[in-house]
Amino acid sequence: xxxxxxxxxxxxxxxxxxxxxxxxxxxxxxxxxxxxxxxxxxxxxxxxxxxxxxxxxxxxxxxxxxxxxxxxxxxxxxxxxxxxxxxxxxxxxxxxxxxxxxxxxxxxxxxxxxxxxxxxxxxxxxxxxxxxxxxxxxxxxxxxxxxxxxxxxxxxxxxxxxxxxxxxxxxxxxxxxxxxxxxxxxxxxxxxxxxxxxxxxxxxxxxxxxxxxxxxxxxxxxxxxxxxxxxxxxxxxxxxxxxxxxxxxxxxxxxxxxxxxxxxxxxxxxxxxxxxxxxxxxxxxxxxxxxxxxxxxxxxxxxxxxxxxxxxxxxxxxxxxxxxxxxxxxxxxxxxxxxxxxxxxxxxxxxxxxxxxxxxxxxxxxxxxxxxxxxxxxxxxxxxxxxxxxxxxxxxxxxxxxxxxxxxxxxxxxxxxxxxxxxxxxxxxxxxxxxxxxxxxxxxxxxxxxxxxxxxxxxxxxxxxxxxxxxxxxxxxxxxxxxxxxxxxxxxxxxxxxxxxxxxxxxxxxxxxxxxxxxxxxxxxxxxxxxxxxxxxxxxxxxxxxxxxxxxxxxxxxxxxxxxxxxxxxxxxxxxxxxxxxxxxxxxxxxxxxxxxxxxxxxxxxxxxxxxxxxxxxxxxxxxxxxxxxxxxxxxxxxxxxxxxxxxxxxxxxxxxxxxxxxxxxxxxxxxxxxxxxxxxxxxxxxxxxxxxxxxxxxxxxxxxxxxxxxxxxxxxxxxxxxxxxxxxxxxxxxxxxxxxxxxxxxxxxxxxxxxxxxxxxxxxxxxxxxxxxxxxxxxxxxxxxxxxxxxxxxxxxxxxxxxxxxxxxxxxxxxxxxxxxxxxxxxxxxxxxxxxxxxxxxxxxxxxxxxxxxxxxxxxxxxxxxxxxxxxxxxxxxxxxxxx
RNA sequence: AGGCACGUAGCUCAGUGGGAGAGCACUACCUUGACACGGUAGGGGUCGGCGGUUCAAUCCCGCCCGUGCCUACCA
Numbered sequence: 001x002x003x004x005x006x007x008x009x010x011x012x013x014x015x016x017x018x019x020x021x022x023x024x025x026x027x028x029x030x031x032x033x034x035x036x037x038x039x040x041x042x043x044x045x046x047x048x049x050x051x052x053x054x055x056x057x058x059x060x061x062x063x064x065x066x067x068x069x070x071x072x073x074x075x076x077x078x079x080x081x082x083x084x085x086x087x088x089x090x091x092x093x094x095x096x097x098x099x100x101x102x103x104x105x106x107x108x109x110x111x112x113x114x115x116x117x118x119x120x121x122x123x124x125x126x127x128x129x130x131x132x133x134x135x136x137x138x139x140x141x142x143x144x145x146x147x148x149x150x151x152x153x154x155x156x157x158x159x160x161x162x163x164x165x166x167x168x169x170x171x172x173x174x175x176x177x178x179x180x181x182x183x184x185x186x187x188x189x190x191x192x193x194x195x196x197x198x199x200x201x202x203x204x205x206x207x208x209x210x211x212x213x214x215x216x217x218x219x220x221x222x223x224x225x226x227x228x229x230x231x232x233x234x235x236x237x238x239x240x241x242x243x244x245x246x247x248x249x250x251x252x253x254x255x256x257x258x259x260x261x262x263x264x265x266x267x268x269x270x271x272x273x274x275x276x277x278x279x280x281x282x283x284x285x286x287x288x289x290x291x292x293x294x295x296x297x298x299x300x301x302x303x304x305x306x307x308x309x310x311x312x313x314x315x316x317x318x319x320x321x322x323x324x325x326x327x328x329x330x331x332x333x334x335x336x337x338x339x340x341x342x343x344x345x346x347x348x349x350x351x352x353x354x355x356x357x358x359x360x361x362x363x364x365x366x367x368x369x370x371x372x373x374x375x376x377x378x379x380x381x382x383x384x385x386x387x388x389x390x391x392x393x394x395x396x397x398x399x400x401x402x403x404x405x406x407x408x409x410x411x412x413x414x415x416x417x418x419x420x421x422x423x424x425x426x427x428x429x430x431x432x433x434x435x436x437x438x439x440x441x442x443x444x445x446x447x448x449x450x451x452x453x454x455x456x457x458x459x460x461x462x463x464x465x466x467x468x469x470x471x472x473x474x475x476x477x478x479x480x481x482x483x484x485x486x487x488x489x490x491x492x493x494x495x496x497x498x499x500x501x502x503x504x505x506x507x508x509x510x511x512x513x514x515x516x517x518x519x520x521x522x523x524x525x526x527x528x529x530x531x532x533x534x535x536x537x538x539x540x541x542x543x544x545x546x547x548x549x550x551x552x553x554x555x556x557x558x559x560x561x562x563x564x565x566x567x568x569x570x571x572x573x574x575x576x577x578x579x580x581x582x583x584x585x586x587x588x589x590x591x592x593x594x595x596x597x598x599x600x601x602x603x604x605x606x607x608x609x610x611x612x613x614x615x616x617x618x619x620x621x622x623x624x625x626x627x628x629x630x631x632x633x634x635x636x637x638x639x640x641x642x643x644x645x646x647x648x649x650x651x652x653x654x655x656x657x658x659x660x661x662x663x664x665x666x667x668x669x670x671x672x673x674x675x676x677x678x679x680x681x682x683x684x685x686x687x688x689x690x691x692x693x694x695x696x697x698x699x700x701x702x703x704x705x706x707x708x709x710x711x712x713x714x715x716x717x718x719x720x721x722x723x724x725x726x727x728x729x730x731x732x733x734x735x736x737x738x739x740x741x742x743x744x745x746x747x748x749x750x751x752x753x754x755x756x757x758x759x760x761x762x763x764x765x766x767x768x769x770x771x772x773x774x775x776x777x778x779x780x781x782x783x784x785x786x787x788x789x790x791x792x793x794x795x796x797x798x799x800x801x802x803x804x805x806x807x808x809x810x811x812x813x814x815x816x817x818x819x820x821x822x823x824x825x826x827x828x829x830x831x832x833x834x835x836x837x838x839x840x841x842x843x844x845x846x847x848x849x850x851x852x853x854x855x856x857x858x859x860x861x862x863x864x865x866x867x868x869x870x871x872x873x874x875x876x877x878x879x880x881x882x883x884x885x
Numbered sequence: 886a887g888g889c890a891c892g893u894a895g896c897u898c899a900g901u902g903g904g905a906g907a908g909c910a911c912u913a914c915c916u917u918g919a920c921a922c923g924g925u926a927g928g929g930g931u932c933g934g935c936g937g938u939u940c941a942a943u944c945c946c947g948c949c950c951g952u953g954c955c956u957a958c959c960a
Contacts, residue, residue: 580922
C-alpha cells in the first residue's frame with residue numbers, strides 16, 4: 001500500500017482516475033428493483049448545444065452533493081441525466097454551418113436537414129455531458145436521455161393527442177411574437193424585454209374635410225402603413241368632436257376612422273393613438289372591439305409586403321427611416337422625442353421580435369394551472385426558499401395560453417394532418433393515413449414542430465419510460481427533489497407541474513429547491529456579450545474540481561445571488577490541501593496500524609480523544625441537519641471549521657506527543673482515534689469533495705465494508721459515548737494554552753523560546769483540569785517549567801493573563817521588559833473594562849431586571865462577575881508591575 | 886407601473902430578539918519532524934439612513950436613500 005502521498009495535492013489525475021472507477025463499477029447506477037427507500041432527481045436538461053457555464057456548475061454540484069449524501073444514507077438514488085434538443089438554438093447552429101458552406105436548409109430539404117442535425121449532434125452535440133462528469137456528477141449515465149429520443153418522442157405524441165382530445169390544444173389565428181430571423185413564433189416567455197433608447201415620433205394625420213391635424217405618437221413609425229384607425233379617449237374634450245370623423249393616413253392615402261376607446265391614456269403624448277391591429281398587441285384588442293380591418297404590412301422576414309405600397313420590399317428599419325423622411329418632407333412630422341422603452345427580443349438570437357398575425361397551436365393552460373397551484377398550496381410540492389412560492393403563484397394566476405407551435409424543422413413535428421378534401425384536422429398517435437372525418441387519404445402533415453419546452457415539461461416521467469408503465473416510474477416517480485435556478489421557474493418548473501399532475505396524477509417532485517444565479521464579482525449576470533464569463537472548466541483546471549465544488553457549496557446560501565470570486569476559490573483549494581496534508585500526517589503515523597485489530601470500545605480515551613470525538617459527533621449531526629434543509633453553506637462552514645480548526649489545529653497537534661511517545665498502548669489508542677476521526681471525516685466531506693476524499697480513503701490502512709467511499713455510510717453522530725466532564729476539562733486546557741500563547745504573542749516572546757509558567761487555580765476543579773492537560777500545555781505553549789497550584793506563591797515580576805478560573809502567570813525575568821507588560825495589561829484592561837461597563841449598565845436598568853427572562857439575567861450577572869474578577873486581577877498586576885519600574 | 890430581493894470588517898459573504906462572525910486581504914513574529922496552498926498572535930465594523938414596537942433591535946414594523954432582478958399592453 002502506498003502511504004507516500006505527495007506533499008501537495010494534485011487534483012488532475014486523481015479526479016480522472018476515480019471518476020472512471022466509479023462509473024465502471026456502476027456506483028452511479030440506480031436499481032429500480034432495490035428494496036431501499038428511493039431518492040430521485042431529474043437533471044434540468046441542459047441544451048444539447050450548450051457548454052458548461054457557472055449556472056450549470058452550481059446547479060449540478062448541489063444535486064451531486066444531495067445525491068451522494070443520500071446514497072450514503074442508505075437510499076437507492078436515481079439521478080437522471082440528459083439534454084434537451086433546443087429546437088431553435090440547435091437549428092441555428094446547423095444553419096450557420098450550412099451558411100458557411102454557402103447553403104441553406106431549403107436547398108437540403110426538410111429530411112436531409114434533420115439528418116444533418118442528427119449528424120451534428122452525434123459529432124459535436126452534448127459536450128456538456130462530459131463537462132458535467134469533470135465536476136464529478138454522479139448521474140446514472142447509463143440512463144442518459146435526450147428529448148428527441150424515440151421513447152420521449154412517443155411521450156410527446158401521447159400528451160399532444162390526449163390534450164387535443166380533451167380540448168386543451170387548439171389552433172387560432174392571432175398576434176404572436178415573431179422572430180423575423182428565426183422565422184418562427186415564440187411564446188411570451190421566449191421574448192426578452194430590454195430597455196432601449198429610441199425615439200417617439202409625433203406624426204400629423206390630416207383630418208378629412210378640415211384643415212386640422214390629429215397628432216399621434218409612435219415608437220414604430222413604419223407600422224403606420226397598417227393603421228386602420230386613430231383612437232382617442234371617449235372623455236377627452238380636445239377630440240370629442242372628431243370621434244366618428246375620418247383622417248387621411250399619409251403616404252398610403254387611406255381614410256381611417258377616429259374611434260373612442262377607454263384604453264387610451266389622455267395624459268400620454270398627444271392623447272391620440274394610431275391603431276395598427278395587425279402589428280401591436282393592444283391595437284389587436286382594440287381592432288377586435290371596434291371591428292377594424294387587420295392589415296398585415298410585413299412578411300415573415302420583417303420586410304414590408306405588398307400592403308406597404310411604395311415601401312414594399314424594404315426592410316423594416318430602412319422603411320422606418322424612409323417613412324420618417326417622407327413625412328417630414330410633407331410637413332407631417334410634428335417632432336421627434338428621445339424615448340426609452342422595452343423592446344422585445346428573441347431569446348435565442350436577440351433580433352427584435354414583431355407582433356405578427358398567424359395561425360398557431362395553443363395549449364389552454366388555465367385548467368392545468370389550477371391543479372398546479374393547488375399542489376403547491378396543499379404542500380404536495382414544497383418550493384424552497386418559500387419566497388419563490390409567491391412568484392410561482394403570481395405567474396400561475398396570470399397565465400396566458402401557451403403558443404406551442406414553432407415554424408422550424410428541428411423538433412417534434414406536430415402530429416396533426418390536414419385533409420385536402422374536407423379541410424378537417426386529424427390528430428393521431430400513429431402517422432395518419434386517412435382523414436378521421438371523411439376518410440380521405442389526401443392528408444398533409446402539419447409542418448410546424450413543438451416548442452422544446454413542451455417536451456421538457458414531460459421530462460420527469462418521459463425519461464422514466466412513460467407512457468409505458470415501467471418499474472422505474474413505480475420506484476422513482478414522483479421525484480424527491482428538483483434543483484434549479486429561478487430563471488426557468490416558469491419555463492420549466494411550472495410546466496412540469498402542470499404536465500406531471502395531468503398525466504401522472506401526481507406531482508413531478510416533492511420539493512423544489514431554487515438556487516441563486518451565479519454572477520461575476522461585480523454582481524453582473526455572466527454573459528458572452530458582456531465578456532465577463534468565467535469558464536468553470538478553467539477553474540477546475542486551476543484549482544481542482546473539489547475546491548470549486550466546495551466554493552459553490554459555501555456560496556450557496558438560500559435566497560441570495562452568488563458573486564463568484566476566484567480568491568475565495570483559492571481559499572478552498574488551500575482547504576483541500578490542508579485536508580490532504582493532515583491525512584499525510586495521519587498516514588505516516590498509521591503505517592503500523594491495523595484498524596481491524598483495534599477498536600475504540602473499551603479503550604481508556606484521553607481527554608483530547610474524547611474532545612475530538614465529541615466535536616466530530618456534533619459536526620456530523622450538524623452536517624446532516626444542514627443537508628436535509630438545503631443549507632449548503634452551513635454544511636460547508638461546519639465541515640470547514642471542524643476539519644481545519646478542530647481536527648488540524650488541535651487534535652493533530654495534541655496527538656503528536658502520544659504518537660511519538662514510548663508507551664505503545666498510548667500510541668495505539670491515539671492511532672485508533674486518529675484513524676476513526678479521519679476516516680469518518682472523509683466520509684463527512686465526500687459529498688462535497690468526492691475526489692480527494694476517495695483518494696485518501698483508498699490509502700488508509702485496513703479494509704472497510706465497502707470498496708469505494710461513495711457507497712460507505714454517512715456519519716450521523718456519536719461514534720462512541722464521551723464524557724462531558726472530560727471534554728469540558730479539555731476546553732479549559734485549551735483556554736490556558738491560548739492564554740499563554742496570547743501573552744507570548746503580545747510580548748514578542750520568540751516562538752522557539754521555552755518559558756516558565758505558573759498556573760494559579762481558583763479551585764481544585766480547575767486544578768484537576770489543568771493537571772490533566774499538563775503535557776499538552778508543555779508542548780503546545782512551549783513551556784519548560786510548569787507549576788500548578790491553588791494560591792500559588794507568585795513570582796515578583798510576572799505577566800498576568802486570565803483564563804476562566806485559572807490565572808496564568810509568566811515570570812518576566814530575562815524575557816521581556818516591564819514597560820511592555822504594562823502596555824499589554826493596559827490594553828487587556830481596556831477590553832475588560834468595556835465588558836464591565838456594558839453589563840453594569842445593562843444590569844442597573846430596572847426594567848431589564850424586571851422583565852428579562854431569568855436565564856438571561858443569570859447569564860449576564862455571571863459575565864459581569866467574571867469580567868470584574870478579571871479586571872481586578874489585571875489591576876493588581878498592573879500595580880505590582882508599576883512598583884518595579 | 887407592480888412585485889421580490891439585497892445594502893454587515895478593505896473585498897466576497899454568513900448570521901441572530903439578548904455582549905458582531907468566516908474566508909481572502911492586512912500587521913508582527915516563526916523554514917517546530919503533515920502542510921509557507923503553512924503556524925501563532927494581532928488590528929479592523931455607530932450591521933445603508935430616520936422613526937416605531939420591546940426591558941432589550943443588526944435582527945420585527947413603517948418611511949426614506951441606494952443596488953439588483955422579475956413581471957407588465959402605456960402608444
